Amino acid sequence: MPSQWEQIVVDAEDPARLGRWWAEALGYVIVHDQPGEVEIRRSRDELPGLLFGVSAEAKTVKNRLHIDLRPDDQEAEVERLVDMGARHVDIGQGEVSWVVLADPEGNEFCVLSSKRE
Numbered sequence: 001m002p003s004q005w006e007q008i009v010v011d012a013e014d015p016a017r018l019g020r021w022w023a024e025a026l027g028y029v030i031v032h033d034q035p036g037e038v039e040i041r042r043s044r045d046e047l048p049g050l051l052f053g054v055s056a057e058a059k060t061v062k063n064r065l066h067i068d069l070r071p072d073d074q075e076a077e078v079e080r081l082v083d084m085g086a087r088h089v090d091i092g093q094g095e096v097s098w099v100v101l102a103d104p105e106g107n108e109f110c111v112l113s114s115k116r117e
């Protein structure tokens with residue numbers, strides 16, 4: 001039997017703050033909250049999750065793995081995320097249909113164009 005995808009681990013300077021930020025951004029729930037470690041999921045029993053753990057170093061280079069979000073309304077979602085503390089970043093994407101943002105600790109993610117009909 002193949003392995004089951006349990007979670008993606010995200011190194012963070014402040015796992016509690018970043019985990020809560022992503023929980024709000026995605027509408028997820030916190031399923032594990034210990035000092036130095038927070039896990040969020042869509043629902044308590046639904047995998048995969050995002051696990052935020054302590055990292056001694058600050059982020060310094062572009063992520064090699066990132067999250068793509070597909071909202072109903074790209075412009076409104078970008079505005080909501082920026083209001084929550086995300087920021088626009090240029091990673092050399094040029095003229096594209098998606099918007100590249102960074103979370104409060106600088107992790108890049110993309111907000112894709114609105115859902116396809």
